Amino acid sequence: MIALLVAIARHGGRGLARLCLWPITAYFVLVRGPERRASRAWLSRVRGRRAGLWAAARHVHAFSATILDRLFLLGGRMDLFDIRVHGLEPLEALVDHGRGPCCSARTWAASTLCGCWRGGGPGCSCGWCWTAARTRC
Structure with missing residues (x-):
């Protein structure tokens, strides 16, 4: 099916x-x-x-x-799709300084979508594409 x-x-x-x-x-x-x-x-x-x-x-x-x-x-x-993200400026400031939230992409699709918000994707190093290996808690 x-x-x-x-x-x-x-x-x-x-x-x-x-x-x-x-x-x-x-x-x-x-x-x-x-x-x-x-x-x-x-x-x-x-x-x-x-x-x-x-x-x-x-x-x-x-x-x-x-x-x-x-x-x-x-x-x-x-x-x-029409994907719009609002209010990311405070988060971007944290990520730019090597800090930020503890995020874990449980699926490859979620990780890919996360990267798409900033034009990234698999293998992206923009700081938005978090995977379990790159996540620091």
Whole structure:
């Protein structure tokens, strides 16, 4: 299933791939009980009220859309996204002086996106692309 979605995304584009998320969402919400129950339980806890089937469907769809977007980000398709970062001046000042927050990129995608904010990416030495090996806590 994943290989098919990757092929659709690669050859049909982001719009067509996003359309494919609705049948995937329906499958997980209507057929897969464990995922549906986990989504409804989490949403109920967070909202403080019982989450319905539609809320679970929106939750599953948002999760699958995030995974799909990561696929495009990893493929270097930053042109498909409008990413804006605000208020980084204090953080830049710390990084320029060899200080800064303790950050750990748990996935390669997160590390790549972090680097994309300053035009970097894998192997970037701009100070924004943190990996576990470069992180000092």
